Amino acid sequence: MAVLPLADRQKIWRGLMRYWSAHSEGIGIQKADLLSAVTDIDAFLENNSTAINNAFPLPARTALTTEQKAILVAVVALARWNPGFLTNILGSVD
């Protein structure tokens, strides 16, 4: 797929600002810088989608759907750098 349309990147941008506002979480950058970050990370995922897919071992690479692999990538990233947020998604896992 191509990079996300601007409207979708702006939805992410608005959503992140509203989420952080609702949780009183500091944002040390300005609005334009945050939108740039969303844009560049989207471009990075686009440019590296093949490499990310190849990082999945078989049979996961071929048996999981694209949506399932996206969740897996997001969940592992959250577990590494934002486990509290991950708990909101998966609940407390034993």
Place this chain on the structure above:
Amino acid sequence: MAATTRFVLTPYSAEFPSSNFPQLTLSNRRPVLGFDAATKETAYWTVVAPQGLTGTLHAKIYYIMASATSGDVDVNVAVEAYAADEAVDIDAGTSFDTVNAVDNTSVPGTAGYMDMIDVTLTNADSVAAGEYMRISLDRDAADDTAAGDMQVLFVEITDGN
């Protein structure tokens, strides 16, 4: 002339348009109006211009940023005022005077620290004592740079400064 407090406009006394209004919410159990960073949102307050009103009005906006620690905010305050015998169909429209803008106010370096923006209401629709008066406040989100909500705690309307 020393400033005289004429009104204190609070979140719970605000009125809202049908769309693009700030969220009435709580910050640490304190009522605030959360003005979005991406959408221009507006709130109104209706008051009666008090007897003895003199001098230039000021709107002193006390706010905190929900999350931003850098950047700036732009605010607009507008006034409309009607005397009892004015030939204006107020159930069909509004007639706010030209907005009074204060742009590029740097936000506090710590989210949650309170700041105040003093907007001189040069354009106050020639308001006189006893008139029906509305005050609008919006954040010019399209032009400012601070990320996240601007949370307005209250607005003090003074005459004089």
